[in-house]
Amino acid sequence: MSVTDAKILPKSFHAIRALELARETLQIEADAIIALRNRISDQADDPFAIAVELLLNCSGRVVVSGIGKSGHIARKIAATLASTGTPALFIHPAEAAHGDLGMVTENDTFIAISNSGETSELMAIVPTVKRMGATLIAMTGSDSSALAQLATVHLNVRVDQEACPLNLAPTASTTATLALGDALAVALLDARGFREEDFARSHPGGALGRRLLTHxxxxxxxxxxxxxxxxxxxxxxxxxxxxxxxxxxxxxxxxxxxxxxxxxxxxxxxxxxxxxxxxxxxxxxxxxxxxxxxxxxxxxxxxxxxxxxxxxxxxxxxxxxxxxxxxxxxxxxxxxxxx
CATH class of the missing domain: 3.10.580.10 (CBS-domain)
Structure with missing residues (x-):
């Protein structure tokens, strides 16, 4: 990071405080990801390994859902999965309760994301998803949450603290969830033998697509x-x-x-x-x-x-x-x- 074509401001209390918070925020979020990494074992029955197996065996699509900040993370995870060889889409839980649930089939795997695991909009549609026969993977911060209890497999994304000084705004928790979603996508693309050429085919309009598809x-x-x-x-x-x-x-x-x-x-x-x-x-x-x-x-x-x-x-x-x-x-x- 650098400052160009601008006057260098003298150090002030606000500037020093901002720098302290920046370092603290990055450290808290880095610690959250490291803790998440250490939570994944090397055993075949680890929830992460089971989730990957369920996603690999999914004959339909992967449907990712969440609301609020978790919704933004869910959108990104769905986009990453779709671009790396796993057909995926995002649905908004509130819209799903008013008709969009028709996009989900019994052959799909449904990933529900909620830090509390008690989000009312998700809990309103998850029982229906289960009755349809779709596989349910939950990503929450508590093994005892209602959403975790309903899931076929639960991925715990608990963090010890948010980076927010008030410990309220989702910060470290959303970072950890996003990182775990990326880990799922990477594990899946590797298992599928996904190659640069495959990535290019799903990105034909980008620079990489032109480089890998143009002969x-x-x-x-x-x-x-x-x-x-x-x-x-x-x-x-x-x-x-x-x-x-x-x-x-x-x-x-x-x-x-x-x-x-x-x-x-x-x-x-x-x-x-x-x-x-x-x-x-x-x-x-x-x-x-x-x-x-x-x-x-x-x-x-x-x-x-x-x-x-x-x-x-x-x-x-x-x-x-x-x-x-x-x-x-x-x-x-x-x-x-x-x-």
Whole structure:
């Protein structure tokens, strides 16, 4: 954390008190999470392990519910589960009591979140959820709470104190509940073998989705847009091809259209320092042989890595047989927002 473009205020009682409270709040919440961690045993019959097994075996969806601050945490847990391979949704308990409970089926697993375990809005719908046949997982701060007693499995998220100086506002308790929800999501994605590609498919509009779903073939230039000449053409003719195709380079191909060389604008600038008369120079005389290539089915982000590794701005695309099928410029990757 830093302060920029602002006047540094002199230390005052309020500033010092704020810093003390900040450190104290973070320490209390950190201690709450550590205590929660220590509460989870290494035994297969630990409530956390049972909850994970129930969620893995759920043939429907995971429905997460809570009200107030617990409702906000429930929304986030549902969103995290959904984005990591476990179909999940949030329902508001008050709305559920007025029709939204129709979203819940006997095949679902219902996660009810309440620090007290006595929240009236949840307790009004939980008996119906149980009668439907849905599995009930409770996350509360008390093993003896009414909600915990009704649950198939209870995850205790008790904290010794809230970070609020009045010990009233949900702070450490919501942090602990959120952390336990994240732990469930991580355990589930690991058990499901959830991979980066799976995450990208549920985030197609984000930067990660573009990086993991965009392939070279999606952004490469192909057909007549590929700058290419044969080895026997003059350097002058090759320069015309470079100018026409606008990629600041040209591939050099053999009679089977295999890429055997490459020549770039940078090569030309360096060449001018050595040769003034290009009349009798062929592209084969000055090209870089055995150019670097990438396959069309590789991820576009792999092309970025190659360009960065070898400090180049262009890359030829070749199929499994070595035939030139495309060309990439770093600007193509930028336009596709892969970079």
């Amino acid at each position: 070279v073939r999606d952004v490469m230039r192909s057909g007549d847009a590929i700058p290419a000449v044969t080895a026997e053409v003059s350097l002058s003719a090759a320069l015309l091809e470079i100018t026409r195709k606008g990629m600041a380079m040209t591939a050099v191909v053999d009679d089977r259209y295999h890429a055997i060389g490459v020549f770039t604008d940078g090569d030309l600038r360096r060449l001018i320092e050595q040769i003034q008369d290009f009349t009798n120079v062929t592209i084969a005389d000055v090209m870089h042989a055995n150019p670097r290539t990438i396959g069309p089915d590789q991820l576009a982000v792999d092309a970025v890595h190659m360009m960065e590794q070898y400090r180049i701005n262009q890359l030829l695309v070749a199929d499994a047989e070595g035939k030139l099928v495309g060309a990439l410029h770093i600007h193509d990757l930028t336009r596709a927002k892969v970079i």
